[in-house]
Amino acid sequence: MHKVLSMAVITAALFNSSLAFASSETDDIQQQLEAIKKEYGQAIKALEDRLLKAEKGTQLANDKTQKLAVQLEQSNSARTPSSAKNSFNPAISLVLDGRFASFDNDPEDYELPGFSLGNEAGLREKGLSIGHSELTMSANIDDKFFGKMTLAFDEHDGETETELEEAFIQTLGLGNGFTLKAGRFFSEIGYLNQQHGHAWDFADAPLIYRGLFGDQLVDDGVQMTWLAPTDTFLQLGAELLGGSRFPAGGTTSGVGAWTAFADIGGDIGIEHSWQLGLSHWRSDNIKDRKSGGHSHGGGQAETPSFSGDSKISALDLVYKWAPNGNPNHRNFKFQFEYFDRQEDGSVAMLNSGPPLEMTSYDGDQKGWYAQATYKFKPQWQMGFRYDWLDSNNRGSDTDVLAEAGLDNEGLNPQRYSATLEWLPSEFSRLRLQYNRDESYEETDHQLLLQYTMSLGSHGAHQF
């Protein structure tokens, strides 16, 4: 720049002087000027070349630094083995549950006409109580097996009872879609039965579950499932069960019950998904299945005992919707299950007589429930449920049937329920539930306030 400027000054000066001197030396001066012009032109050209070269150099250098930066960034974020994975310790999770219950009727008077209540069936205590607390441990045992155990703690008549609710092992990828499970587990009959109580959408079991299973069917045995290699979910399975627990009951040795089930399911677009299931449970030669019966107060309770064959067939349907397939903010779920139980044998009233009161028994019990839940805000969910039961049991001695609670007293037990839930996070839930319970003649209004909290590792929940 300086050079260009100085050249301009010199040129101007020369011009001025040449004007002053005029004519004679003009040619000379003109020649000199040409020479100077040429000289400076070359100098400028050289300078420009050098500038271009320098620019190219910086470009190259920049590229090199860029590449180095990429490498540096990569080495900075290089893999460091994560030590946080506690994969050798079992995942432990604890579910704490507590409730306040208010009933219009005395919960001790509860009955379900046409159904002999067994297991834990019935209403829980009035007032404040802790519910069903669970401690679960699970882990992959090695590359072939997964194991899980759940201990349940319950309060019954002032005593804390500990129950081994689940203890099973399961194969991991046996191949070709097969999975084998062994131990104590929730049977795959129905839909709700495989889920833990804390994952249910209501504080209590549907009436048909209460009537047939005493809330839930758990047994010891083996289960085999096969998943078809199709885009539509199709699963077939069977269970061989010990059959020593309600509603198989009795002390049969070997295989006392079996189930077979089929599930089919899929998506409709991104927002809708569904699953349809058929299942069948059967136990032949049940011996002495005790249940609660229909107490009339005073004296030693007479306990109904069933012996004979029993079979249950079930149909379940689940449909879920979530906007954009993202259930976190809003979602809807509809669920329907139908059960039918046919029994053939005899019922005896233990502690009666002598002679022992007995009747032949031809049981025909069925029922269904339908429920819908709607999560309308990220932390709020509401739900409605309707239960309906029917029975038509026959026997040689209708008095004994009535005493065993197997006479339907000419009515269909039914119940209406509604809930409102507040879910502060995915680990905690507060639930308010109202039931209009028409299980027996006197309608009961029930109000439940329940908390369910889960501590520890996330358990993945089933569909």
Place this chain on the structure above:
Amino acid sequence: MFHQWKNTYRLAALLLTLCANTAYAQLNIFACEPEWAALTRTLAGDAANVYSATTAQQDPHHIQARPSLIAKVRRADLLVCTGAELEVGWLPLLLRKSGNAKIQAGQAGYFMATDHVSLLEKPAVLDRSLGDIHAAGNPHIHLDPYRVQQVAEALAITLTTIDPANQKNYRENLQNFNLEWRNAISQWQKQSDKLRGKRIVVSHNNWVYLEHWLGLERLAVLEPRPGIPPNSKYLAKVLAQLEQNPADMILHASYQNDRPALWLSQKTGLPVVGLDFSPSNKNSLIQWFDGVLNQLLRAES
């Protein structure tokens, strides 16, 4: 009797051929998130049939183990997921129900992207009162192109391991990807110079790798704790904080509830940038990154 047996035999043979046919076709790859589906498609090309379990509209933390997903995992030869507990609420159940040996944890067909990079924000204390935190660190690594490149290298090796016949194909695809990706990175670096030092408010703390890469400064998160939606009291606190120390923009992911962000935008006049957290079905990773940067640059100017 004999005819019956013959029919059964024929049926069985037919079923077997059908199964065999599906087995000899392309690799079936199950990607948990669309970003890994896009990367896998680039690296595997025609050699694989890639399925993405989620879309950009779905929160990958909260997916249900739907029957359709179980059916897909049943047939998968390879699983490509984020890992670091992002899918802990649904993937373990899919694996257990699938009855598929190839993709179980520890097998060659089980690929977790976060196993191949270092993670930021590994918590020193694990306590749920701090919200839904991930013990291994922040898993949303796909927002850092350098880490994506590392994942690509590792994924190409995995593809070669489970499908050695197509080794050449995978190597070439990786080389092409690396070339394009490096060029793209230097271009993004130039484009995003003006974003450096910009101060942002985010809906959920899932932008940390993007912040790290682009040099954005996070002033506030619109969740009191990870995974806990804000109440009005908390939002008022954030608002007061921003009046003292103003930000440049509010970021939120497409799958998140945008109400808190819109409320804050109304109060402060800050632009809200709703970014696609993952590529859409058809987009490549480069197209998606381009889109994200363009959206940020538009909000900035």
